[in-house]
Amino acid sequence: MNETRVIESAFARKRARALLKLLVIQPDHRLHRDQAIEALWPDLDIAAASAQLYKAVHHIRQALAGADPRAEGLLQFREGVLALGGEVVTDIADFERLADEALREPAPDSLQRAIAAYTGELLPAERYEEWTLLARDALAERFLDLLAKLGSALLQNGDLAEAADAFRQVLALDPSREEAHRGLMQVFAFEGNRDRAARQYRICKEVLERELGVDPSDETATLHEEIETGALVGVGAREEVSAAPPSLLAPLVGREEELGRVVRLLDGLREKDGASFTIEGPAGIGKTRLAHEVLQQARARGYRVAYGTTGAREGRLPYAPLIDALRMLLRADPTAAEHIPGELGAAMPGVAVGPPVGSADRLASRNALFAGVFRFLTVRARRAPLVLVLDDLHRAD
Numbered sequence: 001m002n003e004t005r006v007i008e009s010a011f012a013r014k015r016a017r018a019l020l021k022l023l024v025i026q027p028d029h030r031l032h033r034d035q036a037i038e039a040l041w042p043d044l045d046i047a048a049a050s051a052q053l054y055k056a057v058h059h060i061r062q063a064l065a066g067a068d069p070r071a072e073g074l075l076q077f078r079e080g081v082l083a084l085g086g087e088v089v090t091d092i093a094d095f096e097r098l099a100d101e102a103l104r105e106p107a108p109d110s111l112q113r114a115i116a117a118y119t120g121e122l123l124p125a126e127r128y129e130e131w132t133l134l135a136r137d138a139l140a141e142r143f144l145d146l147l148a149k150l151g152s153a154l155l156q157n158g159d160l161a162e163a164a165d166a167f168r169q170v171l172a173l174d175p176s177r178e179e180a181h182r183g184l185m186q187v188f189a190f191e192g193n194r195d196r197a198a199r200q201y202r203i204c205k206e207v208l209e210r211e212l213g214v215d216p217s218d219e220t221a222t223l224h225e226e227i228e229t230g231a232l233v234g235v236g237a238r239e240e241v242s243a244a245p246p247s248l249l250a251p252l253v254g255r256e257e258e259l260g261r262v263v264r265l266l267d268g269l270r271e272k273d274g275a276s277f278t279i280e281g282p283a284g285i286g287k288t289r290l291a292h293e294v295l296q297q298a299r300a301r302g303y304r305v306a307y308g309t310t311g312a313r314e315g316r317l318p319y320a321p322l323i324d325a326l327r328m329l330l331r332a333d334p335t336a337a338e339h340i341p342g343e344l345g346a347a348m349p350g351v352a353v354g355p356p357v358g359s360a361d362r363l364a365s366r367n368a369l370f371a372g373v374f375r376f377l378t379v380r381a382r383r384a385p386l387v388l389v390l391d392d393l394h395r396a397d
Contacts, residue, residue: 015040015052016059018131019082020075021123025092025135029084036082039131057082091119092139099142103149108157111150118143144170144177151183160187161307161328165292168309172288175207182220189227191327193347197227255290262294266301269385291389298387304329304380309391321390322373323347329380336379341372 018040023029033053040056041049057077064071076083098114121127122136151166164187170180181204188197201216201224208214216224258279265275279287291307298305308324323344330337330351337345338354345353357368380386390396 013056013059016056016063018126018129019053019056020060021126022131023075023082023084024088024090025122025132029088031082033077033080033082091117092122092135095119095139096142099146102146106149106153108150108153108159111146111153115143115146115150118146140173144174148177148179148183151180155183155186155190160190160331163187165295165307168288169292176211178204178208178217178220181207181216182223185220185223185227191331193327194227195347196324198224201227255293258290259293259297262290262297266294266297266303266385266387269303269387270301274381288391291391294387294389298385301385303385303387304383305387305389307389307391310393310395319344319396321393321396325388325390326373326376327351335383336376339372339376339379341369343369344373 019036022036022039023031033050036053037044037046037049041052044052057075060075061073064074074085076085095114095117098110098117102110102114118139122139123129123132126132127136147166147170151163151170154160154163154166164184167180167183167187170177171184174180181200184200185197185204188194188200201220204220205216208216215221261277265277268275279290281287288309295305295307306325306329308321308326308328310321326340326344327348330348334351337351340348340351340353342353342356345351354372357365357372359365359368377386377388
């Protein structure tokens with residue numbers, strides 16, 4: 001506020017900090033006394049709650065004056081209305097402004113700028129305070145809307161891999177977002193992979209039934225029928241892929257140590273110092289989010305990337321994430337496809353791969369298959385550093 005910086009520990013009372021935060025997240029930074037009391041002291045009678053409110057106002061003014069004597073008057077309380085004076089700049093306002101611009105004209109560039117302005121969960125320290133819920137949910141919903149719009153815009157441009165990334169980010173945060181399931185179904189259909197699209201439809205159906213108790217919408221069911229009947233045909237990916245596509249993700253918070261290791265390994269690739277690592281941990285801690293950060297960091301360095309994942313029901317398809325990643329590499333450039341064994345090529349229609357390994361010995365056959373994939377990746381990595389991310393391997397066959 002007016003370039004006045006006040007650290008959180010300067011506030012003597014927790015409710016004083018909460019009142020200031022409550023004011024800051026209001027669209028015009030104004031709040032009636034009754035609204036503040038209802039949000040912060042709902043269990044007190046009006047006299048006791050009013051006394052607590054006046055104390056909180058006093059403590060806020062003290063904290064502001066401690067940082068800058070001229071700032072004491074920034075919090076105004078007149079005729080029952082609390083208001084923050086002066087210039088108040090928030091990351092919420094920046095995000096909302098960019099989001100409004102992007103949704104008016106949903107082009108990839110404007111959508112990416114708005115997405116980059118989202119700094120993550122609103123007021124995570126007050127996660128369980130009821131007065132934060134509406135604003136937090138509204139911002140998160142808007143972020144998901146932007147990601148879904150970005151996926152659709154990239155899909156329309158033929159940027160299939162980037163569109164899939166955006167749709168997967170939506171589903172990682174809200175698995176019941178039907179439009180993101182439809183987006184992935186279209187990506188897979190345009191790649192010529194009807195089986196993958198059908199699996200995504202089944203995943204969508206199961207999630208909606210489990211979480212909402214509903215069937216897929218008519219729009220989703222119709223899309224599924226069009227893919228199954230061949231009415232929706234592949235359009236192919238855009239041939240020219242940018243060396244460093246713009247960021248799709250909000251900043252990664254709380255993973256500085258892990259991200260530092262990733263950055264060091266990625267930087268080592270410039271010196272032909274290859275490496276591998278595994279991201280492990282219980283469900284819900286952000287493994288997939290960190291994996292996408294690896295992809296984003298690699299793209300920013302101009303590296304080639306390949307991403308494969310295993311859907312909830314994809315364990316029945318052998319090597320599903322590996323096949324997914326190989327498709328991503330081959331869509332724009334079929335170089336060295338002849339090294340890929342025919343067993344994997346069967347799941348990549350339209351790609352001229354090599355012959356099957358043809359061994360009756362199961363172990364020898366598997367080793368030959370992996371050797372062929374290794375040769376393919378080696379050839380591709382000679383042209384530019386290559387980063388391969390395989391997600392949800394615990395579900396793979």
